[in-house]
Amino acid sequence: MRMSTITQRMNKSDLKLIAVLERTGGFASAQELHQILRREGDGIGLTTVYRALQSLVDDKIVDLLRREDGEAIYRLCGDNHHHHLVCKSCGDTVEIEGGAIEKWAKTMAEEFGFREVGHTAEIFGICSKC
Amino acid sequence: MRMSTITQRMNKSDLKLIAVLERTGGFASAQELHQILRREGDGIGLTTVYRALQSLVDDKIVDLLRREDGEAIYRLCGDNHHHHLVCKSCGDTVEIEGGAIEKWAKTMAEEFGFREVGHTAEIFGICSKC
DNA sequence: TTGGAAATGATAATCATTTCCATTTTTGTG
DNA sequence: CACAAAAATGGAAATGATTATCATTTCCAA
Ligand SMILES: [Zn+2]
Ligand SMILES: [Zn+2]
Ligand SMILES: [Zn+2]
Ligand SMILES: [Zn+2]
Numbered sequence: 001m002r003m004s005t006i007t008q009r010m011n012k013s014d015l016k017l018i019a020v021l022e023r024t025g026g027f028a029s030a031q032e033l034h035q036i037l038r039r040e041g042d043g044i045g046l047t048t049v050y051r052a053l054q055s056l057v058d059d060k061i062v063d064l065l066r067r068e069d070g071e072a073i074y075r076l077c078g079d080n081h082h083h084h085l086v087c088k089s090c091g092d093t094v095e096i097e098g099g100a101i102e103k104w105a106k107t108m109a110e111e112f113g114f115r116e117v118g119h120t121a122e123i124f125g126i127c128s129k130c
Numbered sequence: 131m132r133m134s135t136i137t138q139r140m141n142k143s144d145l146k147l148i149a150v151l152e153r154t155g156g157f158a159s160a161q162e163l164h165q166i167l168r169r170e171g172d173g174i175g176l177t178t179v180y181r182a183l184q185s186l187v188d189d190k191i192v193d194l195l196r197r198e199d200g201e202a203i204y205r206l207c208g209d210n211h212h213h214h215l216v217c218k219s220c221g222d223t224v225e226i227e228g229g230a231i232e233k234w235a236k237t238m239a240e241e242f243g244f245r246e247v248g249h250t251a252e253i254f255g256i257c258s259k260c
Numbered sequence: 261t262t263g264g265a266a267a268t269g270a271t272a273a274t275c276a277t278t279t280c281c282a283t284t285t286t287t288g289t290g
Numbered sequence: 291c292a293c294a295a296a297a298a299t300g301g302a303a304a305t306g307a308t309t310a311t312c313a314t315t316t317c318c319a320a
Pocket of ligand 4 (some may be wrong): 211212213228231232250
């Protein structure tokens with residue numbers, strides 16, 4: 001029996017990162033992931049975290065997106081993704097479904113011949129408490 | 131006759147940046163815009179370029195997007211609200227309608243009691259040429 | 261004219277990400 | 291096991307965009 005191409009490429013650090021991403025769910029930056037691992041007693045280096053994330057992105061095992069400030073954030077591919085409704089005043093955040101968005105993104109991408117498509121969508125306003 | 135609120139806020143640097151963006155068309159980074167102005171003999175400082183772009187973004191006169199590597203890029207806003215379909219590889223951008231998004235944002239905001247609502251939505255992928 | 265507010269820009273500080281490179285770990289082979 | 295080659299690792303320094311400081315200059319209304 002042979003291991004898959006992907007599994008062959010996986011090393012210890014890759015697996016650690018996947019584990020953290022599974023555990024935390026959602027998005028996290030390289031710096032955050034590094035801190036989490038450190039807090040848990042793992043002495044992994046920041047360089048290695050960046051390297052592992054890069055290779056996981058190359059292998060399409062994790063998605064890479066950008067925060068509003070440009071910082072890279074990562075999440076496991078196939079995580080059920082959601083969108084956010086954020087209060088501009090108090091910062092409260094509600095996770096919401098984006099059914100309509102998913103369809104819209106797909107349709108638009110097809111219409112213009114794009115592939116390997118991803119999307120971002122956030123709603124912001126003032127919540128009822130503020 | 132009164133000037134508009136926006137025009138009142140405009141200063142010399144803002145106008146310079148708008149002019150360059152009009153002339154060049156499409157997206158450009160702060161650094162690139164600064165270089166262009168310098169090349170044309172304008173001694174404007176990088177700090178001022180960043181400041182002007184920031185205020186233009188605040189006033190919704192320019193759009194701010196991100197290159198694949200996270201660098202901020204700017205472009206003059208069309209007058210009507212729209213969204214973007216961006217190629218991760220070559221940076222080509224298509225302006226698209228967001229009918230479904232507009233409705234979705236409105237619905238969600240109502241459902242959770244948010245007011246003064248805005249939203250962002252971008253689609254990214256690989257274009258047919260790449 | 262003049263005093264204060266706004267604008268400017270050089271410089272230094274920040275901060276994420278990359279590059280370098282020396283050291284450690286793993287792996288394959290006899 | 292022994293041992294060399296290859297792969298992985300991580301600290302330190304380099305990079306590069308963006309932001310914060312702050313002294314100086316320009317505006318402008320009174
Ligand atoms: Zn709130
Ligand atoms: Zn979605
Ligand atoms: Zn393209
Ligand atoms: Zn919209």
